[in-house]
Amino acid sequence: MHDKGITTAAVCVYPARVCDAVRALKAAGCDIPVASVATGFPAAQTHLKTRLEEIRLAVEDGATEIDVVINRTLVLTGQWKALYDEIRQFRKACGEAHLKTILATGELGSLTNVYKASMIAMMAGSDFIKTSTGKETVNATFPVAIVMLRAIRDFFWKTGNKVGFKPAGGIRSAKDSLVWLSLIKEELGDEWMKPELFRIGASTLLADIERQIYHHVTGRYAAYHDLPMS
Amino acid sequence: MAATRTASRACEIFTTLEYGPAPESHACALAWLDTQDRHLGHYVNGQWLKPEHRSSVPCQDPITGENLASCLQAQSEDVAAAVEAARASLENWSTQPGAIRAQHLTRLAKAIQKHQRLLWTLESLVTGRAVREVRDRDVPLAQQLLQYHAVQAHTQEEALAGWEPMGVIGLILSPTFPFLDMMWRICPALAVGCTVVVLVPPASPTPLLLAQLAGELGPFPGILNVISGPASLGPVLAAQPGVQKVAFCGAIKGGLRLLIQEAVWDETMRRLQERMGRLRCGHGLDGAVDMGARGAAARDLAQRYVSEAQSQGAQVFQAGSEPSDSPFFLPTLVSDLPPASPCTQAEVPWPLVVASPFRTAKEALAVANGTPRGGSASVWSERLGQALELAYGLQVGTVWINAHGLRDPAVPTGGCKESGSSWHGGQDGLYEYLRPSGTPAWIPCLSKTLNYDAFGLAPPSTLPAGPETGPAPPYGLFVGGRFQAPGARSSRPIRDSQGSLQGYVAEGGAKDIRGAVEAAHQAAPGWMSQSPAARAALLWALAAALQRREPNLVSRLERHGVELKVAKAEVELSVKRLRAWGARVQAQGCALQVAELRGPVLRLREPLGVLAIVCPDEWPLLAFVSLLAPALAHGNTVVLVPSGACPIPALEVCQEMATLLPAGLVNVVTGDRDHLTRCLALHQDIQALWYFGSAQGSQFVEWASAGNLKPVWVNRGCPRAWDQEAEGAGPELERRAARTKALWLPMGD
Numbered sequence: 001m002h003d004k005g006i007t008t009a010a011v012c013v014y015p016a017r018v019c020d021a022v023r024a025l026k027a028a029g030c031d032i033p034v035a036s037v038a039t040g041f042p043a044a045q046t047h048l049k050t051r052l053e054e055i056r057l058a059v060e061d062g063a064t065e066i067d068v069v070i071n072r073t074l075v076l077t078g079q080w081k082a083l084y085d086e087i088r089q090f091r092k093a094c095g096e097a098h099l100k101t102i103l104a105t106g107e108l109g110s111l112t113n114v115y116k117a118s119m120i121a122m123m124a125g126s127d128f129i130k131t132s133t134g135k136e137t138v139n140a141t142f143p144v145a146i147v148m149l150r151a152i153r154d155f156f157w158k159t160g161n162k163v164g165f166k167p168a169g170g171i172r173s174a175k176d177s178l179v180w181l182s183l184i185k186e187e188l189g190d191e192w193m194k195p196e197l198f199r200i201g202a203s204t205l206l207a208d209i210e211r212q213i214y215h216h217v218t219g220r221y222a223a224y225h226d227l228p229m230s
Numbered sequence: 231m232a233a234t235r236t237a238s239r240a241c242e243i244f245t246t247l248e249y250g251p252a253p254e255s256h257a258c259a260l261a262w263l264d265t266q267d268r269h270l271g272h273y274v275n276g277q278w279l280k281p282e283h284r285s286s287v288p289c290q291d292p293i294t295g296e297n298l299a300s301c302l303q304a305q306s307e308d309v310a311a312a313v314e315a316a317r318a319s320l321e322n323w324s325t326q327p328g329a330i331r332a333q334h335l336t337r338l339a340k341a342i343q344k345h346q347r348l349l350w351t352l353e354s355l356v357t358g359r360a361v362r363e364v365r366d367r368d369v370p371l372a373q374q375l376l377q378y379h380a381v382q383a384h385t386q387e388e389a390l391a392g393w394e395p396m397g398v399i400g401l402i403l404s405p406t407f408p409f410l411d412m413m414w415r416i417c418p419a420l421a422v423g424c425t426v427v428v429l430v431p432p433a434s435p436t437p438l439l440l441a442q443l444a445g446e447l448g449p450f451p452g453i454l455n456v457i458s459g460p461a462s463l464g465p466v467l468a469a470q471p472g473v474q475k476v477a478f479c480g481a482i483k484g485g486l487r488l489l490i491q492e493a494v495w496d497e498t499m500r501r502l503q504e505r506m507g508r509l510r511c512g513h514g515l516d517g518a519v520d521m522g523a524r525g526a527a528a529r530d531l532a533q534r535y536v537s538e539a540q541s542q543g544a545q546v547f548q549a550g551s552e553p554s555d556s557p558f559f560l561p562t563l564v565s566d567l568p569p570a571s572p573c574t575q576a577e578v579p580w581p582l583v584v585a586s587p588f589r590t591a592k593e594a595l596a597v598a599n600g601t602p603r604g605g606s607a608s609v610w611s612e613r614l615g616q617a618l619e620l621a622y623g624l625q626v627g628t629v630w631i632n633a634h635g636l637r638d639p640a641v642p643t644g645g646c647k648e649s650g651s652s653w654h655g656g657q658d659g660l661y662e663y664l665r666p667s668g669t670p671a672w673i674p675c676l677s678k679t680l681n682y683d684a685f686g687l688a689p690p691s692t693l694p695a696g697p698e699t700g701p702a703p704p705y706g707l708f709v710g711g712r713f714q715a716p717g718a719r720s721s722r723p724i725r726d727s728q729g730s731l732q733g734y735v736a737e738g739g740a741k742d743i744r745g746a747v748e749a750a751h752q753a754a755p756g757w758m759s760q761s762p763a764a765r766a767a768l769l770w771a772l773a774a775a776l777q778r779r780e781p782n783l784v785s786r787l788e789r790h791g792v793e794l795k796v797a798k799a800e801v802e803l804s805v806k807r808l809r810a811w812g813a814r815v816q817a818q819g820c821a822l823q824v825a826e827l828r829g830p831v832l833r834l835r836e837p838l839g840v841l842a843i844v845c846p847d848e849w850p851l852l853a854f855v856s857l858l859a860p861a862l863a864h865g866n867t868v869v870l871v872p873s874g875a876c877p878i879p880a881l882e883v884c885q886e887m888a889t890l891l892p893a894g895l896v897n898v899v900t901g902d903r904d905h906l907t908r909c910l911a912l913h914q915d916i917q918a919l920w921y922f923g924s925a926q927g928s929q930f931v932e933w934a935s936a937g938n939l940k941p942v943w944v945n946r947g948c949p950r951a952w953d954q955e956a957e958g959a960g961p962e963l964e965r966r967a968a969r970t971k972a973l974w975l976p977m978g979d
Contacts, residue, residue, distance in 0.1 A: 001240060001241060001244070004241075004244060110979040111978075111979060152640060155501075181247075182249075185247065185249075186508060189508075190247055193247045216240075
């Protein structure tokens with residue numbers, strides 16, 4: 001399995017750290033893309049002008065993936081057209097960079113709003129829709145995930161475009177990640193089960209996956225200190 | 231080393247991303263079967279019973295066909311032994327304080343918890359159902375049932391003060407799901423103090439395991455006895471002296487009928503087919519499987535239905551295909567079935583779904599209510615008002631809104647029409663095994679000489695018997711709001727207590743019954759939609775009218791031989807009863823709060839429809855009124871046959887009803903009682919029948935009413951003390967005059 005190219009899909013950092021991250025990965029001879037959060041992460045409560053400038057700067061610095069946070073005020077007041085226009089602008093500012101739109105579902109109030117926001121984000125050109133920033137009190141839960149996955153499926157049936165899905169926040173164990181994998185498989189099918197269309201946003205998860213692999217290979221449970229810090 | 235071999239397997243999975251099997255070992259189930267040497271008997275009085283010289287039936291795995299064990303087939307002596315054991319333990323069990331029974335049920339729930347793996351493994355292995363379903367739904371539900379009913383037993387002394395346990399209960403189970411069906415019924419029966427004998431179809435080990443768990447608790451060994459045997463032993467069980475009631479659960483086919491509004495037809499079908507493509511069939515004990523198999527018989531049934539549907543012009547969709555010798559039948563979607571085809575009326579077998587389109591909610595209701603089944607339904611809509619309208623209009627026992635298949639021990643489950651009239655769960659389920667305190671136990675006195683084909687067939691002809699003395703009673707059959715001549719165009723004489731002729735009343739027959747039932751059906755929608763206040767006002771108006779007629783009614787009763795004082799009291803009490811029921815007219819039922827579900831479950835009380843009542847000869851006026859009033863109060867329309875010896879007071883009341891009540895609300899037909907009873911009992915469009923007459927008549931009514939499974943209430947020839955509150959106006963009347971509907975409203979946005 002060591003030649004299967006198993007790595008994390010990206011490294012996600014704040015905009016100010018993009019330069020350092022790019023340099024460090026280059027020095028290590030690693031071609032994993034650097035993703036940057038933008039648009040006033042995590043609360044997205046800054047002026048539109050600065051939010052767009054953040055995206056442009058991050059792209060200039062070398063980020064090839066951008067994670068934006070939608071303006072929750074527009075969702076809560078039902079200004080769907082305005083939301084669409086904003087995300088279109090983010091899309092334009094990203095240029096060739098891959099756009100992930102974070103809905104911050106914990107703050108949207110109802111599953112109906114989650115569905116609508118998902119559709120708007122996809123219509124506006126997102127490559128991925130993401131459940132949360134990881135900083136809300138409620139992050140990626142299964143009911144929210146099902147709503148978003150159904151929105152992705154509906155969008156695919158209507159337009160033929162496949163949009164990816166990323167849950168983030170609260171996913172800590174390998175067992176959890178298996179549940180997420182089977183959820184994607186059930187709702188969207190095998191085509192979505194690849195890094196181009198499905199990612200999990202987590203940090204401690206990596207260590208747990210490594211421990212499971214360790215156990216599978218050696219038959220023993222590893223301690224956290226047996227493995228490199230992540 | 232192990233690593234390299236498993237590494238290549240991991241490689242494959244990494245590419246194909248398929249589910250691996252998650253097999254549950256069935257070792258524990260086999261080990262349990264081994265403790266019985268793979269030869270199961272019956273479980274009676276806390277011990278295994280293996281009588282000699284009995285044939286046995288193999289218990290096979292429905293998917294692999296492997297022989298798991300052999301099960302003894304009982305014979306009549308075994309049934310008798312089981313009933314004897316139940317009878318012996320009845321006195322002890324029913325006189326225990328409720329708290330002790332509660333404790334015992336809780337201990338049984340704990341025993342299930344401790345052995346749940348064995349229970350779900352055995353059930354999944356033997357029935358072929360997906361283990362996930364049994365493990366995550368059935369076994370926890372069984373524990374919850376015991377827990378809920380333990381609470382009911384605990385509070386029984388106060389909450390159910392006027393009621394006592396019936397006695398020994400016989401239970402006949404269907405070949406599908408015997409385990410859970412059994413739990414739904416034995417829990418309320420045991421909780422209120424009855425003891426149980428269960429007849430399970432052969433090759434059902436799980437109920438036997440449960441009986442063993444119950445028996446091994448120690449005290450009260452004979453309260454749960456399980457016999458496995460053929461369905462032909464059912465009548466034997468019912469005829470055993472001591473068995474007070476037999477609860478019967480027929481086979482449920484398990485398929486679904488889906489009604490989809492045309493506007494969303496395409497979308498829905500697409501999503502259905504997509505989802506069907508993802509369902510996995512496999513061995514029940516594989517945790518990664520969505521559905522198993524239910525054996526060759528179920529498979530053939532499904533195949534036959536599909537072939538017939540296709541021949542009638544339907545489209546059939548299956549995601550994938552199975553070879554013809556496979557034990558599995560894939561989930562199948564049948565659509566475009568013409569509404570008039572026989573398949574639309576037939577019960578849909580598992581695992582089929584028959585989809586039909588509709589345009590308006592009214593059309594959907596007509597289609598949904600147009601079958602003889604009345605079990606459960608779910609309504610899916612984002613518009614609450616529309617969903618509720620459909621929920622209220624569906625003629626079923628349970629409606630879920632935006633959910634399906636939810637069950638809770640506190641919510642009554644039952645049905646109407648041909649889904650039967652008994653309930654399990656909730657308070658309704660408890661009353662199935664209770665009778666009012668002081669009612670004598672039922673002694674089987676089935677007359678073997680009763681000729682069902684001849685009972686009441688040809689009424690004896692009536693001849694003129696001399697001149698009428700005294701004021702002539704109102705003449706005719708009171709149907710459709712006015713007095714009409716009988717179809718037979720003849721009359722029968724009514725004699726007073728001296729033997730002289732009091733008058734003639736019309737001789738009603740089959741045609742008149744038919745007309746009366748039709749008139750009642752016509753009046754039903756209007757009456758059902760009346761507000762409780764309007765119904766109350768009408769009953770009070772009738773009470774006032776009766777009061778004005780008092781001298782008239784008293785003299786009629788006196789001529790019948792009733793003492794003046796008693797006659798006056800009878801009239802007064804009748805008036806009082808009308809007023810009391812008017813006051814009691816129920817608004818729609820109360821809301822339950824179900825523990826795990828977020829959202830209310832409403833327990834609605836709905837009218838039965840057309841209620842037929844054959845009034846007793848004792849208390850001719852009072853009984854007539856005592857039966858009429860609750861029936862009307864709960865929104866039913868009525869067809870009555872008054873007392874045979876003294877129908878005239880009833881006819882006097884009809885004269886008042888002609889001016890006060892809407893036409894067809896109450897219909898009164900006089901004539902030969904046996905003949906009229908026959909017509910009513912055989913009529914398939916009467917929703918319930920109350921018979922207070924002879925023992926033979928009661929037997930006939932019960933037999934004939936099985937035609938449309940209408941609920942019946944018979945007196946078996948025993949007179950009733952109508953003047954006593956408990957018997958004349960008690961909670962039993964209230965319970966029987968309406969039916970329940972459970973309406974589930976889960977919350978969420």
